[in-house]
Amino acid sequence: MAGSIMLKTLRRNGFMPLLVMAQVIFALVVLVNVGTLLRQQLAPVLADSGVPPGQILMTKSISADLASRSLWKASDVKTAEHAVKSIPGVQAVSVGAGLPMMASGLWMHLLPTVVGSHIEADADGFAGDDVANALGLRLLAGSQFSPDQLVRGGLDKVFSDTRAVMLTQSLARQLFAHQSAVGKRIWLLPKKDPNAPALRVVGVVSNTLRGAVVGHGTHKTYNAVILPYQLDDFPQVAMIVRATPQRRDAVAKQLPGVLESALGIDKPGSIKVMRYEDLREHTLHGNKVAALLLAVVLLMVGVVVILGITGLSGFWVQKRIRDIGVRRALGARRGDILRQYQFENLAVVGAGAVIGVVLGLLVSVWLQTHFELAKPSWLAWGLGVLLMLLFGQLAVLGPALRASRVPPVVATRAV
Amino acid sequence: MFGYSVNLAWQGVKRHPRSSAMAVVVMALGLAACMTVLTVFHALAADPLPGRSGVLTTVLLPRHGEASNRTDATLSVDMAQRALGQLSGVRMAAVIPANGGVGLADTDTPSLSNVDILATTSNVGEVFDIPLIRGRWWSAQDDASATPVAVISQRLAQRLFGSTSALGQQIKVGGKLVRVVGVHAPWAPSLRFYAQLDAVYDRDPAQVIMPMSVASGLSLYSSSTSCPSVSLTNRDWHSCSAASLWAYDLSPAQRQRLRAVAKDIGAHLPVASNDTSLPRAVKLLNVDGWLRLQRAVPDSMRAYVWVALSFLALCLFNAAGVLAARFMRRGSELGIRRALGASQRDVFAQHLVESGALAVLGGALAWPLILGGMDLLRMQQLAYGDLVRFDIGTFLALCLATLITGLAVGVYPAWRAAMVPPALQVKQN
Structure with missing residues (x-):
C-alpha cells in the first residue's frame, strides 16, 4: 500500500526522477566500461610473473651490428651460452627470440589453433634452445624437448619446420579444456587445409607472462607457446639467464663483459642486462599511469553522481516540505518519511540501472560485432548496479534525514 | 533587453555560488574528457596523405x-x-x-x-x-x-x-x-x-x-x-x-x-x-578502405570514445539537474516577474543566458584541462604522441561543443521556468 503511494508521487513529479535516472544510466555505462578497462590495464601489473623471484636476468636484444656482422650464427650463440654457463652461480641459459617483455625486440604473435577445429587462442611465442628451463618454469605434464626436435635456422624456419611445442597451463586449458594437452596437435596459425603439417604438444609448463603484456591481447596474460629453436643466421638475439638468488647481482655485473668477449663485441657497455623484475616494472610503467588515470575517472564519476543525486533530492525534499508536514500531522512517523525517500531513491536508481544495463549490453554487442574489444563481464555489470544503488542511498541519506526532521507543525504554516 | 537578461543571469549565478561552481566544474570535466579522447581519435583516424588518399588504389586478391x-x-x-x-x-x-x-x-x-x-x-x-x-x-x-x-x-x-x-x-x-x-x-x-x-x-x-x-x-x-x-x-x-x-x-x-x-x-x-x-x-581499395581493413586505429580507442561520450552525457545531465533545481526554486519570484509583465520569452531568455554563461565558463575551464590531458598522453610515449596537439580545429570544436552543451543543459530547465503560471505562483505565497 505504502509503495503505491510513493510511486504515485513519483509519477506526478516526473522531471526530477527522470534526471536522476538519466544520470544513473550514463554513470553505470561509464563505470562498468572504465572498470573493465582498468582491470585490463592492471591485469599484467598484478599478475604473478610465474618465474622464480630473484633469479632471472635478461639482456636487451644484442644486434649483430655490434660485432660488425650482419647475422649471428649458431656457433656464436653456442659460444656465448657456454661462456655464460661458466660464470659461478649461473644455473641455466637460453638465447631466444620473442621473449618475455619482447626483450629480443621481436613480437612473435601467434594464433595457436587446434588441428581440424575452430578453437584458437591468442598467444605469443618464445623461441629458444632452453627457454622454459632458463625461465625456471615447472613442467606440469609431458616432457621437455628432445634434442632432435630442435629446429635450426632463421626465424622463417620456426614457422615451417617446428614440429614440437610446449604450452603454458593457461593456454593448454583454453585450447583443450580439461583434456590433457600432451600429444595433441596444433597449428601456430589457423590453416584452411586439414592436412597441413601440425605441431605436437610435448609438454605443459607452469604459467608465465606472455611477450606482449602491453597493448594488444593484454586480456590473456599467460598465453605463451614455447618453441624449440636454435638461432642461426639471425640479426639480433636476447638472452635469459637464471642464477642462484645469492649470486644474481654478481652475475649481472659480469654478464656484459663475458658476452662481449664471447661474441667479439669491442664496444664496452653496448649490452644491457636487466633483472626480470626491473624489466617488467619498466615495461608496465605505462599501464600503471593509465590505471591511475582510469581510477581517477572512476572516482570522478562517483563524486559527480553522488553530488548530482544529493542536489536533486535536496531540492525535491524542499519542494515537498508541506506535504511531509501534512503526512507527519496525519500520523506518519519519522522512520516512515525516511524510508519513503530511501525507497523512492531505490526505485528510481534501480530503474535507471536496469535501463543502463540493457543499453550498455546493446552497445557492447554492437561494438563486439565490429571491433575486437574486451566485453565487460556479467559480474562487472552486477557490481556496477550494486555500486549505483549504494551511491544512490548515500546521496539520498542527507536529504532524507532532513525530510524526516520536518516537524508536523509545518502543515499549518504557509511555506 | 539582452543586457537586462545578462544582468539577471549574473544575479542568479551570484546567488548560488556553490551550485554554479559545481555546474561549471562538471561541464568542464565532461568537455575536457570528451575533447581529449576525440582529438586522439581524430589524429589516429586522420588521412595519412591529405588530398591524395582517395585516389591511391591498392589491389587485394x-x-x-x-x-x-x-x-x-x-x-x-x-x-x-x-x-x-x-x-x-x-x-x-x-x-x-x-x-x-x-x-x-x-x-x-x-x-x-x-x-x-x-x-x-x-x-x-x-x-x-x-x-x-x-x-x-x-x-x-x-x-x-x-x-x-x-x-x-x-x-x-x-x-x-x-x-x-x-x-x-x-x-x-x-x-x-x-x-x-x-x-x-x-x-x-x-x-x-x-x-x-x-x-x-x-x-x-x-x-x-x-x-x-x-x-x-x-x-x-x-x-x-x-x-x-x-x-x-x-x-x-x-x-x-x-x-x-x-x-x-x-x-x-x-x-x-x-x-x-x-x-x-x-x-x-x-x-x-x-x-x-x-x-x-580482385578487389581495389583506396587508402581509407585499406587502413580500415588493417585496423590502423586501435580498437581500444573506440572503446575510449564511447566511454568519453557517455561521461559527457553524465556530466550534462548532472549540470542540467543542478540548473533545473535552481530555476524551479525561483518559481514564486518568476511568478511575480510574469505578473509584472515579463513575457514568457523574457523569462526563457534570462535562463538560457544564465545556463549559457555557465557553459562558457565550463568551456574556458576545460581548455587547460585538455592541455593537461594531452600532456599526460604524450608522457606515455605512445607511437602517436606527437600527433596529439591542441590546434585551431580542436579549439573550434571545443567552442562548438560548449555551445551545444549550454543549449542541451539550459533549454529544458529554461522552458520549464518560462512555463510557470504567474497567478498560481503568486497565490501560493
Missing part, C-alpha cells in the same frame, strides 16, 4: 566467397614486377617496407642500424607525392637493370654527410654500395599506411628509398606475413609475399586493365600444399 583478409594485398617480388610490366603507362609502384643497417662507404660497420628502408620501383615519387629537394628519381631502366642507386631523406643525408652534399656519394645499405641520386624532403605521412599490417601503429618514415630489384639480395629485413622477419639474402625470399601495389589516379580504362592483370596474377598465384585453392577475386 581475396579468395572467392571469403571476407577480405588483411594479407591479401601482398604479392611476391616477382609477381609485383610482373604486374608492373603488364601495366605500363599506369602510375603505379610496388612497395616493400624493410629495414637494415646503413653507413658510409668506407666503413665496415653500418653507423646506423635498423633504418627504415622502402624497396620500391621508379614511379614511387609520383605515386606517393614524395617531394625531392635535390637530384632525381631513378628510371625504369634502373629498375630493370638493378642499378645500385637510392634516394635518401634529408635527415639521413645530414647525419651521414653533414653539410656536404650527399648527391653522387656512395653509401652502404645492407652491406652493399649504392649511389645517392636524390634527397627527399621530410615526407612523413601521419601513418606509414603502406606498411600497415595487423593493427600495428607505425609512423617512422622511410629514410632510404631504393629500387626493389637492388634491395633483393641485400642484407635487409622485411616483415611480411608469409615469412615473418625474413632476410632479403635468404633464398626463400623470392617466394615471400611482401610487396603491395599502389596506383595513383586511375582512369576507368586503367582500372579495367588493372583488374584484368590482377585477375591473371590471382590465377597464377602459387598454390601451396596447405592451400585449398579457391579462385581469387
